[in-house]
Amino acid sequence: EAGVTQFPSHSVIEKGQTVTLRCDPISGHDNLYWYRRVMGKEIKFLLHFVKESKQDESGMPNNRFLAERTGGTYSTLKVQPAELEDSGVYFCASSHTTPGTANYGYTFGSGTRLTVV
């Protein structure tokens, strides 16, 4: 089975520009999550989709970040306008929703390294 795919793998943009990150979860996984690690910090939760609905967006840093998952398949995370402190690695993960599925149903993508200059 294909894993979680993230695109692009790297992105370098100027402050004030817009960047859109994409995540393709494992087929059939209803849960989709975004996490990020900024330089020197721990990996932090951003938000959680169940199908196309936002289940928990408590980790979104501010309204410059917009996540969507139209149709409950792939997801995009848009940063507009980007600031220097947004630099970091953005991870996407997906998992089953079926009760009884263990935490190890979580599969992470390789991440998108975003650099804002």
Next chain:
Amino acid sequence: LAKTTQPISMDSYEGQEVNITCSHNNIATNDYITWYQQFPSQGPRFIIQGYKTKVTNEVASLFIPADRKSSTLSLPRVSLSDTAVYYCLVGPGPKAAGNKLTFGGGTRVLVKP
């Protein structure tokens, strides 16, 4: 969610056993303990999960004492390719599908030839 504390880094040599201990003094009754491995330029990858006593799979063993306030991940006979960051997480277990993960700082394991 319970906070975890683990060593920042550990060095080992090929063929040795590596044991990483994680403290989670405030673990809740329903919490499970899960370990993830992360290689450079990759996302975290599940290694093992347990609730109490001992769990073993083809990759590692997880030892959890009766009070569950700590756990030890054991990697037998490590190789250079086991060089990675290892994260200890505590949180809802298998029946709580869809829960978010809380990562700590992890332990950077360096395996030397």
